Amino acid sequence: MTLLxxxxxxxxxxxxxxxxxxxxxxxxxTGIMTAIALFKRVDRPFHLVMFDPRAKIDIGEGISQPAxxxxxSRVRDLSVDPGLPGDFRRWLExxxxxxxxxxxxxxxxxHAFVPGEIFSTYVYKRFxxxxxxxxDVIVQFGSDTVTAIDRDxxxxxxxxxxxxxxxxxxxxxxxxxxxxxxxxxxxxxxxxQSAVVIGGGIHAVDRALGLLADSKIxxxxxxxxxxxxxQSHAPAxxxxxxxxxxxxxxxxxxxxxxxxxxxxxxxxxxGWQGIMNGFRSRARDLWAxxxxxxxxxxxxxxxxxxxxxxxxxxxxxxxxxxxAIASGAITVRKGKVNCIATNGVLFSAPTGLEVxxxxxxxxxxxxxxxxxxxxxxxIIVAGLATxxxxxxxxxxxxCGRTKASALHGLFAMGPLGLGSLPDIDLVPxxxxxxxxxASLLNSWIGEVAKSAARRQSL
Numbered sequence: 001m002t003l004l005x006x007x008x009x010x011x012x013x014x015x016x017x018x019x020x021x022x023x024x025x026x027x028x029x030t031g032i033m034t035a036i037a038l039f040k041r042v043d044r045p046f047h048l049v050m051f052d053p054r055a056k057i058d059i060g061e062g063i064s065q066p067a068x069x070x071x072x073s074r075v076r077d078l079s080v081d082p083g084l085p086g087d088f089r090r091w092l093e094x095x096x097x098x099x100x101x102x103x104x105x106x107x108x109x110x111h112a113f114v115p116g117e118i119f120s121t122y123v124y125k126r127f128x129x130x131x132x133x134x135x136d137v138i139v140q141f142g143s144d145t146v147t148a149i150d151r152d153x154x155x156x157x158x159x160x161x162x163x164x165x166x167x168x169x170x171x172x173x174x175x176x177x178x179x180x181x182x183x184x185x186x187x188x189x190x191x192x193q194s195a196v197v198i199g200g201g202i203h204a205v206d207r208a209l210g211l212l213a214d215s216k217i218x219x220x221x222x223x224x225x226x227x228x229x230x231q232s233h234a235p236a237x238x239x240x241x242x243x244x245x246x247x248x249x250x251x252x253x254x255x256x257x258x259x260x261x262x263x264x265x266x267x268x269x270x271g272w273q274g275i276m277n278g279f280r281s282r283a284r285d286l287w288a289x290x291x292x293x294x295x296x297x298x299x300x301x302x303x304x305x306x307x308x309x310x311x312x313x314x315x316x317x318x319x320x321x322x323x324a325i326a327s328g329a330i331t332v333r334k335g336k337v338n339c340i341a342t343n344g345v346l347f348s349a350p351t352g353l354e355v356x357x358x359x360x361x362x363x364x365x366x367x368x369x370x371x372x373x374x375x376x377x378x379i380i381v382a383g384l385a386t387x388x389x390x391x392x393x394x395x396x397x398x399c400g401r402t403k404a405s406a407l408h409g410l411f412a413m414g415p416l417g418l419g420s421l422p423d424i425d426l427v428p429x430x431x432x433x434x435x436x437x438a439s440l441l442n443s444w445i446g447e448v449a450k451s452a453a454r455r456q457s458l
Contacts, residue, residue, distance in 0.1 A: 020046040023169040027052040030414035031175035039130040051142040076110035102293035113314035148378035171409030192359035199364035200224025207257035227302030227334035233316035251294040388419025
């Protein structure tokens with residue numbers, strides 16, 4: 001382990017054994033955001049260890065799968081603190097590096113979309129500031145790979161590093177995003193003129209457009225299993241449009257309600273995006289009331305089109321995508337890839353099996369959130385967590401707390417909870433959840449400290 005700063009030499013480090021010990025597994029955006037929330041919400045000293053085998057702190061990881069240059073939330077919706085909703089915009093306005101580059105956006109800065117690298121710079125700066133404001137907190141970076149988590153023999157959790165090493169923590173935050181895996185994106189092969197990009201989501205579109213912009217690739221075949229591609233944000237931000245009419249409690253009824261409301265909005269000229277935003281605000285209640293059969297039906301038949309409308313492209317990227325399709329630079333194919341070889345892919349198209357030659361293949365398909373990793377399997381076997389019905393992640397509550405755990409201090413943050421909390425893979429929702437979890441943990445640690453003080457006084 002490497003100490004983040006000289007805090008290990010301050011007076012608090014001499015009493016580290018008496019501090020609440022908290023582990024964060026993962027140092028992508030979800031992990032860094034969780035740390036910021038802990039610095040801001042936990043009002044007593046604590047000892048934090050952040051584990052990740054990668055030395056690089058990749059804030060982009062967890063914003064998309066994997067890190068993308070496209071950030072699909074507007075400036076006005078981005079902040080590391082729910083209590084400071086305009087913080088990112090104010091930072092952009094005062095930062096000389098970005099102000100002149102972005103302030104001229106015709107829609108206005110708060111409606112603009114910015115590259116992920118800019119938001120990453122902001123997040124890391126706020127992380128460093130929040131840490132600097134907490135001299136009473138000991139922070140360590142661990143390069144060890146966390147292989148398992150179990151209940152500790154006393155109170156809390158045992159975090160296993162390899163086969164033998166075990167460390168005890170009072171609370172553990174799993175912030176692995178889409179799984180602790182090495183970056184699997186292929187670099188552009190020298191001499192390649194055409195490419196196949198597998199996937200129909202934001203990241204797949206981003207990679208396809210990036211390859212074309214690099215001028216080394218002249219044609220991209222984009223393979224979408226469902227045939228759907230991301231829709232566009234409205235030119236300017238729209239809020240949530242929620243009608244007074246009660247939403248049906250069934251999957252079929254709810255989506256008929258959504259289609260009818262969106263059609264009316266289009267006829268009125270207000271656009272469907274506000275209707276979708278309003279639907280998303282009610283999606284968690286709807287999801288909680290669906291039967292297991294309806295949830296399975298959602299995964300099979302509805303999820304691809306729902307995702308294409310909820311997680312949208314900035315208008316500029318949407319226009320570039322469809323211009324590339326119209327010009328023939330991107331060919332969209334519907335089908336399921338069965339095998340990837342060094343010189344092409346085998347996939348099932350509507351007309352049957354096809355072999356598609358490819359000089360370069362990049363796999364951008366959505367993968368479940370690391371639930372098949374040894375780490376996640378360990379907490380499921382230990383009874384600390386359960387998989388959701390869609391097998392997208394772990395069953396959690398609004399704060400990310402695993403519902404299978406009888407203890408208070410195990411959290412699965414961000415995309416790990418996608419099967420329980422729709423939209424928890426989006427930046428504003430991760431920020432809200434991180435602060436809610438930190439506040440909950442602060443209350444619990446306070447109660448534990450009071451109980452310990454009462455026992456000592458007896």
